[in-house]
Amino acid sequence: MLKLKFHYLLILIVLPQLAAAQEFNCTVQVNDEQLEGTSFGYVKQNLPIDIQSYINEFRWTEAEFLEHERINCQISIILKTGSQSSDYSAEAIIQARRPIYNTTTETTTIILSEPTWQFNYPEGKSLIHDELQFDPLTGLLDYYCYLMLGYDFDSFSELGGTPYFLKAQNVVDLAQTSNAVGWARNSNNRRNKLTLIEDLLNNNYQPLRVAYYTYHRKGLDTFTRSQVQARKQVLAALEGIQSAKRRTTNNYLYDLFFDTKSREISSIFADSESQIQLQAFNILRDTDPGHSTEYQNLQN
Numbered sequence: 001m002l003k004l005k006f007h008y009l010l011i012l013i014v015l016p017q018l019a020a021a022q023e024f025n026c027t028v029q030v031n032d033e034q035l036e037g038t039s040f041g042y043v044k045q046n047l048p049i050d051i052q053s054y055i056n057e058f059r060w061t062e063a064e065f066l067e068h069e070r071i072n073c074q075i076s077i078i079l080k081t082g083s084q085s086s087d088y089s090a091e092a093i094i095q096a097r098r099p100i101y102n103t104t105t106e107t108t109t110i111i112l113s114e115p116t117w118q119f120n121y122p123e124g125k126s127l128i129h130d131e132l133q134f135d136p137l138t139g140l141l142d143y144y145c146y147l148m149l150g151y152d153f154d155s156f157s158e159l160g161g162t163p164y165f166l167k168a169q170n171v172v173d174l175a176q177t178s179n180a181v182g183w184a185r186n187s188n189n190r191r192n193k194l195t196l197i198e199d200l201l202n203n204n205y206q207p208l209r210v211a212y213y214t215y216h217r218k219g220l221d222t223f224t225r226s227q228v229q230a231r232k233q234v235l236a237a238l239e240g241i242q243s244a245k246r247r248t249t250n251n252y253l254y255d256l257f258f259d260t261k262s263r264e265i266s267s268i269f270a271d272s273e274s275q276i277q278l279q280a281f282n283i284l285r286d287t288d289p290g291h292s293t294e295y296q297n298l299q300n
């Protein structure tokens with residue numbers, strides 16, 4: 001699938017160094033303060049390096065990325081428990097960013113949280129991609145990398161992230177065959193990895209994904225050309241989200257969007273005309289009441 005973004009499409013002959021360009025520029029931080037004992041020192045030292053190499057040096061797509069087009073992402077890992085058999089439980093926060101066209105700034109495309117990560121990481125372990133066998137450590141990394149790619153591609157072309165969301169679905173399917181902890185459907189909590197990817201691939205949530213494209217490509221990326229027109233596109237995206245949310249039952253994807261974008265949305269309309277501010281505020285008050293304090297400035 002062609003990706004409508006800033007890439008040059010390289011056909012037939014590609015210089016080796018460009019052909020090897022990867023998609024991610026990921027940094028990893030590990031907090032081990034909750035671990036007790038002295039035998040876990042290697043984890044804080046080696047795990048960030050291993051994960052960064054695993055993500056940054058692998059070729060995740062067929063698209064060509066220039067160096068400045070790589071997806072900047074950050075993974076913050078809090079190790080909760082560790083055992084002498086090198087079994088660990090952790091929480092993680094994953095953030096991805098992409099550039100805003102014709103500017104030197106970036107926008108955060110998605111912030112994701114992982115509350116139930118359990119994996120085995122003995123000293124000297126090599127992290128290897130394997131699409132046929134699930135590993136709790138690399139499998140979770142694969143899942144979130146494909147999600148970040150899906151959101152990134154969705155922001156540059158309408159529903160462009162579908163192939164990568166499908167790859168994330170494949171990871172979920174593989175995890176379930178291995179009975180991995182944290183990958184099952186939870187009837188008491190619809191905010192889990194399985195439900196997230198199912199919703200992203202559900203036609204009922206396509207209007208949200210289309211609005212996501214409008215917000216980024218027609219809104220943010222045109223801001224330097226015409227702030228008035230860009231704000232109209234962002235407003236149209238919010239109207240689309242408002243309408244879509246009224247027709248769906250699970251708010252998980254909407255909450256992810258607004259958890260990521262609420263401050264940015266507030267700043268977009270901060271200097272707009274009072275009529276546009278009020279229009280945006282009314283939509284946001286209805287669609288995203290959880291961040292109402294972020295939008296108070298739009299009532300002026």
